[in-house]
Amino acid sequence: MGSKPDLALDSSAKLNNGIEIPRLGLGTWVGTSNPTPGSTQRAVLHALKRGYRHVDTAMIYGNEREVGEAARESGLPREEVFVTTKLWNQDQGYDAVLEACEKSLKRLGFSFLDLYLIHWPVEKRRLESWKAFEKLLDEGKCRAIGVSNFTEVHLEELIENSSIVPSINQVEFSPYLNQENLLNLCRSHGIWLEAYSPLTRGKKLRDPKLMEIAQRYGKTSAQVLIRWVLQKDMIVLPKSFDVKRIEENLNVYDFKITDRDMNVLDSMNQNLRNSWNPYAPEDIRAFSSS
Numbered sequence: 001m002g003s004k005p006d007l008a009l010d011s012s013a014k015l016n017n018g019i020e021i022p023r024l025g026l027g028t029w030v031g032t033s034n035p036t037p038g039s040t041q042r043a044v045l046h047a048l049k050r051g052y053r054h055v056d057t058a059m060i061y062g063n064e065r066e067v068g069e070a071a072r073e074s075g076l077p078r079e080e081v082f083v084t085t086k087l088w089n090q091d092q093g094y095d096a097v098l099e100a101c102e103k104s105l106k107r108l109g110f111s112f113l114d115l116y117l118i119h120w121p122v123e124k125r126r127l128e129s130w131k132a133f134e135k136l137l138d139e140g141k142c143r144a145i146g147v148s149n150f151t152e153v154h155l156e157e158l159i160e161n162s163s164i165v166p167s168i169n170q171v172e173f174s175p176y177l178n179q180e181n182l183l184n185l186c187r188s189h190g191i192w193l194e195a196y197s198p199l200t201r202g203k204k205l206r207d208p209k210l211m212e213i214a215q216r217y218g219k220t221s222a223q224v225l226i227r228w229v230l231q232k233d234m235i236v237l238p239k240s241f242d243v244k245r246i247e248e249n250l251n252v253y254d255f256k257i258t259d260r261d262m263n264v265l266d267s268m269n270q271n272l273r274n275s276w277n278p279y280a281p282e283d284i285r286a287f288s289s290s
Contacts, residue, residue: 007230008253009051010053011024015167015168015192016165016167016190016191017137017167019167021054021082021114021144021168021235022052022053022082023235024250024252025052025054025056025194025235025236025237026043026047026052026055026056026238026239026240027196027237027240028044028055028057028061028067028239029058029196029239030063030241039241040061040063040066040070041066041070042070043240043243044067045073046246047246049074050246050247050250053081054082054083055082055083056084056170057085058085058086058117058119059085059100059119060088060119064104065107065108065109067108068083068107068109068110071108072109078110082114082115083108083113083114083115084116084117085115085117086116086117086119086148087101087116087117087119088100088119089120092118092122092126092128092129094128094131094132097129098132101113101136101141104116112143113141113143114142115142115143115144115146115167115168116133116136116142116144117145117146117147117168117170118130118133118147119149120148120149121149121150121154126154130145130147130158131162133145134163137164144167145164145166146166146168146169146170146191146194147169148169148170148171149276149278150166150169150171151182152181152182155185155191159189165189167191167192168192168194169186169191169192170193170194170196170237171194171195171196172196172197172273172274172275172276173193173196173229174195174198174199174200174225174229174272175225175228175265175268176203176204176269176270177200178269183232183234192234192235193234193235194237195229195234195237196275197239197274198236198238199222200274203272203274204221204272205220207221207268210225210265213264213265216261217255220248222245223248223251223252224265226238227255228257228262228265231256231257232262
């Protein structure tokens with residue numbers, strides 16, 4: 001599962017079914033903000049013009065339609081733009097999955113998805129949902145299938161009860177949430193780990209230790225965090241709707257973090273979660289079958 005010796009904008013990962021996915025993608029989660037109409041489309045179009053070829057969206061983000069419009073407006077051939085979307089919790093269950101996929105395809109204006117992910121590991125539904133994912137893959141509706149926010153327990157359950165191993169597990173990952181055990185488990189099964197919120201949603205960008213490392217390379221804290229994920233042989237999804245930040249996040253291929261600094265960054269784990277905490281009882285209840 002090694003990356004190319006020299007990372008570049010066109011660096012890709014070969015998934016366990018042979019499909020290539022760009023190692024750097026644009027995240028489009030809008031969070032709690034109230035985005036202006038067309039903001040996703042403008043951001044994605046700018047990113048594609050600057051060289052991004054991987055865009056991550058989800059049904060619950062409410063911007064699949066804008067992502068599809070931007071892909072078409074870019075003028076790039078469909079096969080050159082890798083688009084991921086995700087199944088929302090209320091759409092889990094075999095028949096519901098098949099219907100939800102068709103709706104996502106319609107909103108995007110695509111005939112196929114490059115990657116379809118189960119967004120969250122909903123109890124008592126996730127295995128049934130995965131069976132539908134396998135059918136979608138077999139029918140060519142998806143080029144690859146995977147999961148998101150799955151812990152070691154969820155992954156082991158899925159692998160034991162399925163004929164197809166997920167290609168991707170998309171989880172929150174940064175030096176401040178360094179999930180090494182999960183990363184190692186994914187690697188042992190040929191699953192690529194994809195890091196969202198690599199920039200800690202801005203919470204740690206002014207960490208003195210991180211800023212000191214960034215200064216040594218003449219880079220921003222954000223660029224160091226993105227490069228760290230890439231050098232750990234993962235796929236990374238920095239999110240931004242700001243033109244300058246989109247370009248800044250792309251400028252991570254003209255330097256390499258030394259082994260010494262990589263070790264320092266590896267040691268900065270604080271279990272800082274900006275999203276779901278699978279070990280909190282209230283969060284576990286949130287993803288029950290009810």
